[in-house]
Amino acid sequence: MCFDRRLAVEGGRAVTVAVTALPTAVINDQAELPKVMQHVMGLVDTAARGVTKTARRRGPRIVRIRRMATADHAVTHVLTGYRPKTTAECVDLERALGVVEAGGAPWDRSTPLHITASALIVHPDSGRVLLRWHQRHQSWLLVGGHGDPGEYDPLAIALREGQEETGLPDLAPWPDADVRHLVIVPVPASSREPAHEHADVRYVLATSVPEAVRPENPDAPLRWLTPDEARMAITEANVLDTLSRVESLLAG
Numbered sequence: 001m002c003f004d005r006r007l008a009v010e011g012g013r014a015v016t017v018a019v020t021a022l023p024t025a026v027i028n029d030q031a032e033l034p035k036v037m038q039h040v041m042g043l044v045d046t047a048a049r050g051v052t053k054t055a056r057r058r059g060p061r062i063v064r065i066r067r068m069a070t071a072d073h074a075v076t077h078v079l080t081g082y083r084p085k086t087t088a089e090c091v092d093l094e095r096a097l098g099v100v101e102a103g104g105a106p107w108d109r110s111t112p113l114h115i116t117a118s119a120l121i122v123h124p125d126s127g128r129v130l131l132r133w134h135q136r137h138q139s140w141l142l143v144g145g146h147g148d149p150g151e152y153d154p155l156a157i158a159l160r161e162g163q164e165e166t167g168l169p170d171l172a173p174w175p176d177a178d179v180r181h182l183v184i185v186p187v188p189a190s191s192r193e194p195a196h197e198h199a200d201v202r203y204v205l206a207t208s209v210p211e212a213v214r215p216e217n218p219d220a221p222l223r224w225l226t227p228d229e230a231r232m233a234i235t236e237a238n239v240l241d242t243l244s245r246v247e248s249l250l251a252g
Contacts, residue, residue, distance in 0.1 A: 074153040075115055076100055078201060082179045092184040096199035107147040116198040117154035118144020119162050120246050122174060123210040127250045128224045131233060132165060135219050136190060140233045142242065154201040162205050166222060167214030174206030175249060181242045204246050
């Protein structure tokens with residue numbers, strides 16, 4: 001269902017917003033796609049003009065479209081533009097899109113499933129990758145985390161988190177700003193919150209000054225490792241998957 005559904009949300013900045021107003025049977029019917037897109041663009045045009053008399057008669061529907069076209073536009077654009085590499089990733093992408101399309105706040109960490117953003121930091125010249133120790137998970141993971149209030153762009157969040165957690169001053173997307181992995185990961189309960197899940201949007205960030213790395217606190221050490229060393233240190237299968245995707249980039 002992932003491929004068929006994505007056809008209905010392809011190519012428009014507010015398309016995903018509009019599909020929430022249409023029956024699933026219509027969204028998944030490729031023969032109905034032209035009608036879907038015509039309906040979508042009509043809603044987008046109305047939202048862009050502001051709250052007109054017609055819009056006021058529609059009430060909450062237009063208000064919802066305007067909010068989604070602004071606040072959630074960045075993550076919607078990222079998710080609908082991503083091509084999953086595996087069947088499992090396709091399922092995770094569908095669930096992540098469902099969080100966005102359901103309304104509310106997809107970055108809200110109080111919900112059972114919410115969006116997060118992370119990155120594998122690399123030093124291209126040496127071919128090494130940077131891992132961060134996470135006390136809660138008791139494992140070596142990527143840098144990244146939750147969006148702060150007012151943040152909606154996954155890449156911007158991954159960059160901010162990366163800078164905060166490593167002290168590296170020159171982090172930038174590498175070799176481009178494409179998403180490299182989308183995966184839903186379980187998060188164990190703590191004294192502050194119940195167990196939940198992260199729909200994690202993953203990038204690659206690069207630095208030219210690996211020696212400038214500084215952990216944000218003593219409980220979160222950082223390690224520069226070769227890909228082989230990283231494979232030995234990583235215990236989470238989803239992080240190994242991310243590493244394998246990035247390793248091919250470093251080798252290329």
